[in-house]
Amino acid sequence: MELNPDLQEKKIFLIEGLKRTYKGQYDAIQPLPYIKDRLYCVDKVFVEGSVEVCLASELTPDTRGSWERLDSYKSIYTDFRFKSKRRIIQGEPGYGKSTLTLQLAYDWCNDVSDSPMNNVEILILLRLRQLGSVKSLFRAIKSFLLFHEPRVSKHEIENIIIHSCSSVHIILDGYDEYPGRDSNDNDDVHRIIKMELFADFDVSLTTRYLPECLRKETKGAKLTGFDDKARDEYIRKAVVGNNDEAVEEIKQWLYENSILADLCQVPLIFVMFAHMAHDQRDLMKFKSVTQFFKHMIRCFYDHLKQKYGDNRSNKFYLHEMEHHELDKIAFEGLNKKNQQLSWIKTGFRQRIGPELYDQYILVGILVEEDEVSDDCIGNNVSFTTMVRFYHKLFCEWYAAHHLVTLVKNAHDLSDRLRFLDPFDLQYLFRFACGLDPDAGKKLINHLKGLPGGDNFAILCILEQTGDVNDIMDSVKELCSRRVAINTVNSALLQRSTTQLLEIASKNHIPISRVWLNHCCPRVDESGLNLILESGLSLSILSSLQELWIRDDRKLTNEELAAILSYSSQCTSLKVLEFIKYDLPDTIPVGSIPSSLKSRNVKVWNFIDYGKCRRLNLQTGQWQACDGLGNLPGEEGFHDTSYQCSLANFNRAMSN
Known part of the structure; x- marks a missing residue:
């Protein structure tokens, strides 16, 4: 449809107005919230963390075994297997969902040639948490994206987008913070998600969790955090440039603070850690995440004290x-x-006091943001200033202080804490245990009574004391038996278990055997981490003696070679066992690590009742073994680990 000259001019105003708004957003990236005069363009700091896509025919909360790593975020839009008009990008808080949307906006505004946004005529990027009671997409565009452009009306925006665009891409950022999430309201956001509105438009939705109204045509991707490669790239790109010595110094700080390894998978936290490590040459060694967070808050205030001198320091x-x-x-x-997670500014400021409120904003602990008011009439738009914590972890930090007070004075914790999910609020509990030993004891007893709470309780003991020696007996007892990680386990249990295994390995505690059940493990690009289906990683465990993996799927030669390479770096490993896997009949000898051969590691494949074969490390051939687990020529050697594995296999099959 050819536009009349007047509307064609309006379309130019609309596109220019959108680009002006997006530029103001993507030019204001602030890695350290307390340094407000150090802003970056998103393209100068954006680093791709791990991105995975779901290749299942239908996206559901319990989709398993169908996630695959992508080389780039661009593949979310270019990979033919992920072709769809509706895409969901999931990620936990701080994993870079909003930063990714700003990178896409940068690509569009600057005509980046290899970007999937390059051929998009109009890009609409809306932060859903700001929409308040606004139910109309076009009203939201006018209110938030074109508020400074009086030459284009809401009606003209609608006319241009519906009738005169060759391609439109809508990005709805932060569904989990949308005021109308999972409601029955027939607003534009939900109609778009359900493909009842703009079915021909490309739509991307970022969120922590899946909306209830998903259509089966929707494809899913998830951000799983920073691996070693991404952390290295960020340090070079945004902190020290190509100064190899400075890069290694920052990485060394992280290695020496291994208790923070899990926390620093969160890109937002690692970014702050990297800048702090570079700015402070005397960064201390942290024994707990509580200690690290306390230090980080102190840095916020120290910067402010230096800026304003003695006049306001007290x-x-x-x-x-x-x-x-x-x-x-x-x-x-x-x-x-x-x-x-957000509050109206006027009531919040009055409750904590104007002076304190202004200081929290100045420090960077709190952030203000305008939201459309509920009392808008007609086309008149008014805004309410909302306030939120810089990140949910900061909310958990301060909430932990109140939790300590509550726990010390409460007799029955179950009722008081009934809405506090330890998985969702892991650091709330860990912070509380680290802040006060007495409250920590009560919380640890409470956690032990929850499903999968034992392992998490051990981590909370570590927070409580800051000394690994205080949990050694518990870790040794845990590792003396089979440690199982099942895909049906809660993410809290999986995360706690992997962290405890890594603590054991770093402290040379023997790990008898690890059993990965339907976790679809794969090795990352570095070859140093085993990535589970949940997105959690298991680093090389030098003290691991046996690794058992069960899955009903086929492995390629490349996937098998990667697992063999990872296993060879677990220097105490004696047994590697694949249960129910469909494995290649022959493995290239060159892909079998020499260290597996020199240590004569037993590699078994249990296929069915009474059917087991063992890998001949010298020839790369799978060979039938006798009832004692021996290959031809090894008769007479009674392999007790084989008998144990066989008994375990029979139990697993009977279940």
Whole structure:
């Protein structure tokens, strides 16, 4: 449809207005919230973390065994297997969902040639948490993206987008923070997700969890955090450039603070850690995440004290120590069936006091953002200033202080904490245990009574004492028996178990055997981490003695070679066992690591009742073994680990 000259001019105004808005957003990336005069363009700091896509025919919360790693975020839009008009990009808080959307906006505004946004005529990027009661997409575009462009009306926006565009891509950022999420309202956001509106438009939705109204045509991707490669790239790109010595120094800080390895998979936290490690040459060694977070908050205030000198330092110190009302607000927000992560500024500021509020904004702990008011009439738009914590982890930090007070004075914790899910709020519990030993003891007893809570309780003991020696007996007892990680386990249990295994390995505690059940493990590009289906990683375990993996799927030669390579680096490994796998009949001898041969590691493949074969490490051939697990020529050697494996296999099959 050919536009009349007037509307064609309006279309130019619309596109220019959108680009002006996006530029203001992607030019204001702030890696350290307390340094407000150090802003970056997203293209200067954006680093691709791990991206995976779901190749199942239908996207559901319990989709298993069908996630595959992508080389780039661009493949979400270019891989033919992921072709769809509706795409969901999942990720936990701080994993870079919003930063990815800003990179896509940068690509569009700057005509980046190899970007999937290059051929998009109009890109609409909306932050859903700002929409408030706005139900119309076009009203939201006018209110948030073209508020500074009086030459284009809401009606003209609608006319241009529906009738005169060759391609439109809509990005809806942060569904989990959308005020109308999972409601029955027939607003434009839900109609778009259900493909009842703009079915021919490409739509991307970022979120922590899957909406209830998904159509089966929707394809899913997820961001799983920073691996070693991404961390190295960020340090070079945004912190020190190509100064190899400085890069290694920052990485060394992280290695020496191994207790933070899990926390630093979160890109937002690693970014702050990297900048702090570069800025502070005397960065201390942290024994717990509580200690690290306390240090980070102190850095926020120290920067402010240096900036304003002695005149306000005493007041800053007083406010740094006294935050009881902020603690209470944070706890109240998290301890709800539907968590509250943002508040109206006027009531929030009045509750904690204007002076404290202004300081939290200045420090960077709190962030303000405008949201469309509920009392808008007709085309008149008014805004309400909302306030939220810089990141949910900061909300958990302050809520933990109130949780300590609550726990110390409570007799029955179950009712008081009924809305606090330890998986969703892992660091709330860990912080509370690290802040107060007495409250920590009560919380640890509470956690032990929850399904899968034992392993998490051990991590909380570590937070409580800051000394690995205090949990050694528990870790040794755990590792003396079979340690199982099942795909049906909660993410909390999986995460706690992998962390404890890594603590054991770093402290040379023998790990008898690890059993990965339907976890679809694969080796990452570095060859140093085993990635589970949940997205969690298991680094090389030098003290691991036996690794058992069960899955009903086929492995390629390349996948098998990667697992053999990973296993060879577990220097104490004696047995590697594949259960129910469909494995290649022959393995190229060159892909079998020499260390497996020199240590004569037993590699078995249990296929069915009474059917087992063993890999001949010298020839690369699978060969039938006798009832004692021996290959021809090894008769007379009674392999007890084989008998144990056989008994385990029979139990697994009977279940």
